[in-house]
Amino acid sequence: MHPLAEKVLARDTRATARACRLADDRAGDHAAILKDLFPHTGRAWILGVTGNPGAGKSTLTDRLIGAFRKQDRRVAVVAVDPTSPFTGGAILGDRIRMQAHFGDPDVFIRSLATRGALGGLSRSAMDVARVLDAWGADVILVETVGVGQDELEITRMAHTTLVVAAPGMGDEVQAIKAGILECADVFAVNKADRDGADTAVRDLELMIALGGEVAKASGRARGHSAAALHARAAGAAAPLGGPSEGPWVPAIVRTVATRNEGVASLVEQLEGHRAWLFGTEAGAARREERLREAMHVQLRDALTDAAVVVLGPALEAAVHAVARREIDPYTASERLVEAFRAGAITPGAGA
Amino acid sequence: MHPLAEKVLARDTRATARACRLADDRAGDHAAILKDLFPHTGRAWILGVTGNPGAGKSTLTDRLIGAFRKQDRRVAVVAVDPTSPFTGGAILGDRIRMQAHFGDPDVFIRSLATRGALGGLSRSAMDVARVLDAWGADVILVETVGVGQDELEITRMAHTTLVVAAPGMGDEVQAIKAGILECADVFAVNKADRDGADTAVRDLELMIALGGEVAKASGRARGHSAAALHARAAGAAAPLGGPSEGPWVPAIVRTVATRNEGVASLVEQLEGHRAWLFGTEAGAARREERLREAMHVQLRDALTDAAVVVLGPALEAAVHAVARREIDPYTASERLVEAFRAGAITPGAGA
Numbered sequence: 001m002h003p004l005a006e007k008v009l010a011r012d013t014r015a016t017a018r019a020c021r022l023a024d025d026r027a028g029d030h031a032a033i034l035k036d037l038f039p040h041t042g043r044a045w046i047l048g049v050t051g052n053p054g055a056g057k058s059t060l061t062d063r064l065i066g067a068f069r070k071q072d073r074r075v076a077v078v079a080v081d082p083t084s085p086f087t088g089g090a091i092l093g094d095r096i097r098m099q100a101h102f103g104d105p106d107v108f109i110r111s112l113a114t115r116g117a118l119g120g121l122s123r124s125a126m127d128v129a130r131v132l133d134a135w136g137a138d139v140i141l142v143e144t145v146g147v148g149q150d151e152l153e154i155t156r157m158a159h160t161t162l163v164v165a166a167p168g169m170g171d172e173v174q175a176i177k178a179g180i181l182e183c184a185d186v187f188a189v190n191k192a193d194r195d196g197a198d199t200a201v202r203d204l205e206l207m208i209a210l211g212g213e214v215a216k217a218s219g220r221a222r223g224h225s226a227a228a229l230h231a232r233a234a235g236a237a238a239p240l241g242g243p244s245e246g247p248w249v250p251a252i253v254r255t256v257a258t259r260n261e262g263v264a265s266l267v268e269q270l271e272g273h274r275a276w277l278f279g280t281e282a283g284a285a286r287r288e289e290r291l292r293e294a295m296h297v298q299l300r301d302a303l304t305d306a307a308v309v310v311l312g313p314a315l316e317a318a319v320h321a322v323a324r325r326e327i328d329p330y331t332a333s334e335r336l337v338e339a340f341r342a343g344a345i346t347p348g349a350g351a
Numbered sequence: 352m353h354p355l356a357e358k359v360l361a362r363d364t365r366a367t368a369r370a371c372r373l374a375d376d377r378a379g380d381h382a383a384i385l386k387d388l389f390p391h392t393g394r395a396w397i398l399g400v401t402g403n404p405g406a407g408k409s410t411l412t413d414r415l416i417g418a419f420r421k422q423d424r425r426v427a428v429v430a431v432d433p434t435s436p437f438t439g440g441a442i443l444g445d446r447i448r449m450q451a452h453f454g455d456p457d458v459f460i461r462s463l464a465t466r467g468a469l470g471g472l473s474r475s476a477m478d479v480a481r482v483l484d485a486w487g488a489d490v491i492l493v494e495t496v497g498v499g500q501d502e503l504e505i506t507r508m509a510h511t512t513l514v515v516a517a518p519g520m521g522d523e524v525q526a527i528k529a530g531i532l533e534c535a536d537v538f539a540v541n542k543a544d545r546d547g548a549d550t551a552v553r554d555l556e557l558m559i560a561l562g563g564e565v566a567k568a569s570g571r572a573r574g575h576s577a578a579a580l581h582a583r584a585a586g587a588a589a590p591l592g593g594p595s596e597g598p599w600v601p602a603i604v605r606t607v608a609t610r611n612e613g614v615a616s617l618v619e620q621l622e623g624h625r626a627w628l629f630g631t632e633a634g635a636a637r638r639e640e641r642l643r644e645a646m647h648v649q650l651r652d653a654l655t656d657a658a659v660v661v662l663g664p665a666l667e668a669a670v671h672a673v674a675r676r677e678i679d680p681y682t683a684s685e686r687l688v689e690a691f692r693a694g695a696i697t698p699g700a701g702a
Contacts, residue, residue: 031681038679052403288674295670295680296659302684303654303691308647310692319646323639328389329646330382333653340654341661341692 002029005036008134013105016135020110023127034127037134044076044133045274048158048183049143055166056190059257061143065101066260067267073138075101078128079111080121080144080154108132122153123301126294129157155183156293160273162266164188165204167196184250185273188266192254204252248276248283307340314339353380356387359485364456367486371461374478385478388485395427395484396625399509399534400494406517407541410608412494416452417611418618424489426452429479430462431472431495431505459483473504474652477645480508506534507644511624513617515539516555518547535601536624539617543605555603599627599634658691665690 004022007015019037022030049064051057061077068075101107110132112124129140144154155161163184189200251269255262277283308315318332355373358366370388373381400415402408412428419426452458461483463475480491495505506512514535540551602620606613628634659666669683 035679035681038681039676042676288670291674292667292670295666295673295683296655298680298684299658299662299666299687300651300655302688303658304647304651306688306692307650307654311650315646315650316643319639319643322646323642325390325393328386329649330386330389332646333649336650337653337657341657341694343692 001036002033004029005033005134008033008037008131009040011136013108016108016131017110019131020128023131024112024124026124030127034130037130041130041133044129044137044140045160046129046133046140046142046158047270048155048161049141049164050155050161051164051166055164056257057143057164060164060188060190060255060263060266061141062101063255063257063260063263064141064267065107067263068139069101069104069107074106074108074136076108076129076132076135076137076140077110078125078132078140078142079109080125080142108135108137122157122297125154126157126297152183153293153297156290159277159287160185160270162186162188162270164190165200166191167194167200185248186266186269187250187252188255188262189252190255190257192262193256193259197254201252201254208250208252247280248273248286307336310340310343311336352387353384355380356384356485359384359388359482360391362487364459367459367482368461370482371479374482375463375475377475381478385481388481392481392484395480395488395491396511397480397484397491397493397509398621399506399512400492400515401506401512402515402517406515407608408494408515411515411539411541411606411614411617412492413452414606414608414611414614415492415618416458418614419490420452420455420458425457425459425487427459427480427483427486427488427491428461429476429483429491429493430460431476431493459486459488473508473648476505477508477648503534504644504648507641510628510638511536511621513537513539513621515541516551517542518545518551536599537617537620538601538603539606539613540603541606541608543613544607544610548605552603552605559601559603598631599624599637658687661691661694662687 004015004019008019019030019033022028023034047064049057049061065075065077101109110128112121112128125142125144129142132140142154142158161183163186165187167189187204189197189204191197251272253262253266253269255266257263277286315336318327318329318336321327322329322332355366355370359370370381370384373379374385398415400408400412416426416428452460461479463472463479476493476495480493483491493505493509512534514537516538518540538555540548540555542548602623604613604617604620606617608614628637666687669678669680669687672678673680673683
């Protein structure tokens with residue numbers, strides 16, 4: 001076993017931080033370490049926390065850490081949202097509010113680097129979560145900003161997804177992306193002491209009642225088809241996510257994170273989802289589906305990594321040919337895939 | 352040439368809508384159509400419009416359509432944000448405000464479907480934009496919500512990226528993701544008649560002055576390193592995006608989209624960026640860099656598509672082996688990549 005993997009299993013904080021960093025950067029012996037750690041993972045409950053900026057996601061995450069620590073569970077946080085105080089502050093200003101858990105050896109907080117164009121963020125989140133699972137986390141909170149494709153991938157990697165909304169932000173509820181809506185297991189209406197909390201709860205209830213069909217129809221709406229969407233919504237009565245998602249109906253909990261109100265109820269609902277996920281056939285089906293998605297992502301990334309290395313100069317030549325419009329990018333990428341499969345191109349060839 | 356491609360080039364509205372849909376769904380003869388259209392693309396100016404929900408992005412986009420139409424340019428809109436009124440309404444409520452351009456044959460508005468886990472959204476946006484380029488659009492506005500990896504990919508596909516912020520939304524400016532910040536060519540501080548507009552402008556000026564180093568440092572900040580980040584920011588004086596990005600300095604324009612104020616200045620700044628991009632060496636370098644990224648995305652998606660088809664049952668077997676923890680997902684995906692390359696697995700084998 002890799003010495004760093006051994007130290008992670010021995011719960012060495014510094015080694016765990018280093019393993020997280022290697023996993024995030026895909027540097028050093030990250031592959032060997034992750035392979036060694038994998039048999040020691042699968043124990044942690046991965047809890048996604050998502051929602052638009054300003055909903056109080058980070059404060060609520062902080063309260064959840066506190067609640068889980070009271071139960072003497074080890075907690076890890078993977079912060080993917082770069083605007084989160086967990087990531088070490090926003091671009092301007094000192095926004096670190098999470099000082100409370102700094103000295104606690106059973107809380108491990110890790111932020112992820114932002115990525116370039118090739119979608120490594122969800123892979124990083126998955127790999128870092130695995131390191132923290134092996135470290136011995138009972139609960140891993142993965143905090144994301146909740147909009148965008150890669151965020152959706154991360155959300156889908158969680159066992160249980162909490163979506164945090166807040167009243168008084170105008171389009172807050174409507175701004176919850178259809179894709180995230182389909183992933184939501186529990187909603188927290190945070191800042192529930194504010195005007196508009198009832199409306200936010202009612203909107204969410206309506207969305208849940210209208211069911212996954214609406215989310216899908218909305219996401220797939222063509223042109224200006226609001227009328228058609230409404231007609232469809234009016235006739236739809238399927239449970240959220242459709243029959244394949246099983247009988248879990250998303251819960252809605254009111255919270256005031258700043259005053260620690262509603263957090264116990266929230267934990268209860270989250271645990272309810274966990275019990276469903278690990279204790280029912282529908283839950284098992286959901287877990288398998290998520291695992292399949294994760295494996296697809298893993299394969300996609302492995303393919304891309306390998307292809308960039310193997311194709312090297314051929315890829316560069318294709319870029320220039322497309323730039324000069326000598327070839328269309330569709331044909332060019334088909335040929336690159338063929339070359340990659342045929343092994344006709346070796347590293348350095350054509351350089 | 353494919354008959355549908357011919358009709359797109361003849362500017363047949365119905366055929367263009369159909370070609371967009373096929374490109375978005377990757378259905379029918381989409382590949383043949385896109386290949387046929389590609390030689391007729393490259394003329395349109397692709398303008399990304401991004402920003403958090405509530406900043407007034409859609410209203411400003413609407414105003415930009417109006418401004419470009421006054422110049423008698425053909426305009427296309429690709430709406431990627433499912434909460435946008437352009438996509439046919441949000442989940443609840445009738446939010447279509449864009450009625451003004453409905454009857455105009457020189458405005459083509461197209462919304463995209465939301466996608467599953469495999470990141471097809473940016474590919475769809477790129478392909479649909481190419482169809483609309485071939486249709487004869489002079490300007491293609493691509494509206495995204497601006498947070499998340501896939502959104503970043505879409506932003507990077509644009510020639511010029513406009514980031515819309517608004518005062519009075521608390522963390523609005525700070526919530527602009529570091530990745531998007533690095534892509535921003537022009538900022539609109541919309542709702543500039545509201546309290547806090549000066550602060551928003553000042554914050555943006557500061558961010559631009561601090562330069563790309565801060566954006567990078569923020570994105571890559573580890574743990575709680577705000578102090579380190581500030582120290583680094585204080586010493587940093589590089590232009591935004593670093594020297595490789597060339598001398599374009601993002602412009603800031605105040606707008607009140609609802610009253611059509613500041614829109615002319617905004618168009619002027621956007622045109623300024625366009626002139627830089629197509630008229631300078633630094634601009635040419637930027638275009639090449641973006642093209643390379645687009646080609647990587649294209650290749651990644653082509654690889655994934657091919658691998659899912661070719662590997663089929665082997666991929667499914669790997670999912671189950673990982674679920675039973677008989678193999679770790681890293682080794683499993685390496686083996687799948689090898690099998691894909693060696694062609695050892697044929698469709699249907701092992702089923």
